[in-house]
Amino acid sequence: MASAIFRPLTDDNRMQPQWTDGSRTALVAERFIKPNDRLTSFDRLEIYNRVYWFRVLDCLYDDYPGLRAIVGEKRFMELATAYLTKYPSVSFTLRNLGERLEKFLREEPHWLAPHQELALDMARFEWAQVVAFDDAALPAIATDEVLDTPPSKLRIGLQPYLSLLVLNYAVDRFFVAVQKREADVLRDEASNTFETMPHSKRPRGKRMRLPRRQHIHVAVHRYDNSLFYKRLDPEAFAILQSLRRGETVEKACTNAIASSSLKKINWAARIKTWFEDWSSLGWFCQRLK
């Protein structure tokens, strides 16, 4: 029964009539499912097959509006089906359904053509939001520890819910535009019914203009339990990356300044401001041993 449920639907959202060994699926179903006076064994098994795919595809549809806007609705549903066929859910929660999507898209980039790089950036950005929403918040690092430890020895942890992304497109701003468009388009949407794939009832807006190439550094995090995206200077990003890798504060700052192309900067003042900001945002925590 599980094998039947996990098999993708046909193009018209029905259970595949042919089994994996070439025999009729109806014959396979009849072996273990009773028919009744209205439905064949095939019909009864098909209900579960369709419910499974409607549920998981609807979940990915909702979790990746930005990726959908880039590759298009039809292509998105195709790649989502291929992804879930190759990587079915291995978690008790639908929250983790997209956990291996980036891996899948790197393995099979043809799904994203001709916008591979942009689409991959967006998929990473959208997964980072899932992480930011409900990943752990560890206890803040004690002020005494910060003050009593010299920078050459001080190592600071970063919150697990904080994602640091190097992106080649301004997907953060594009995502905001997509959200706004979806909110406008969906405002009067009729409720979903089971008999059709849920997303197919949603009106399709005009295709959006895709963002241009732009190298940016973005932190995806939460503050006061709301999601935020914060653009960072390259040097600030480098410091945070180093801290996450376990480097001391001194080494993180020194390396970031050394690799910067900027000259005549008051780095002490700038770094002080960054650390104050990050501390007030709650990004620092005890390092996990």
Added chain:
Amino acid sequence: MPANQFNNFTDYGIGLGLRVPHYRHILRNKPVVDWFEIISENFMVDGGRPLEVLDQILEQYHVVQHGVAMYFGSADRLNREHLKKLKRLVKRTNTPWLSDHLCWGSVDGRYTHDLLPMPYTFAAARATAANIREARDFLEVPICVENVSSYAEFHASEMTEWEFLSEVTELADCGILLDVNNIYVSSRNHNFDPYEYLNNVPHHRVGQIHIAGHSKFEKYILDTHDHPVLDPVWKMYAHAIRLIGKTATLLEWDDRIPSFDEVHHEALKANQFVEKQFETAAA
């Protein structure tokens, strides 16, 4: 019976499912509600808004946990990581009892995210009861197992669903979350008398009741939880109350969710059947 060992001797009345569209209304207006039921898996997270909301709800209301992914009927062993996360949540909520379904839903580590029916066999009953006992011993809280709605029956079944439910709960010595709507949906899909089901479950084991709406299609009924409770289900609920007594009752409304007041109003209709039972008993 109302308060019993399977609902930890509580006497909760009519409850509502805690749903995201209602968070703001509940936290702002603090409506009078006997209790809320939460879907455990939605709060088995490590941080963020879900837990922030839950903690605020816990300050004001009784909360009971209801799971959808324990899969007592699975041929696989219970997932230990799942149990550990669930226990952390149990300690946070102080839930007086915990429920999940008489079903399976995962195999070889892959999850269907559905509540799949089981063949009603004695071997399946023994294995399911063993899983329930293991969960109860680990979680240290009474467990009620819920009957699911189903769209398929199996050639391998050796008994009716209500006989299977009775067998499992007897072997596990656990409670029953009696879902009256699920009984109705399954009775239409499988051509049995829903009152025979109601009459033949062990009433002393019922710790909680679910009511809900469903959707009718041409050849079957689907348990969609997206409508008000329909008359045949209310009638069954009244019959269940006559048999079991006043019992903690929860209205499930999980899709096309209307305003809080509308859902609350629908749930409170259950009181008329409970009060009628008291009048009859008093007379």
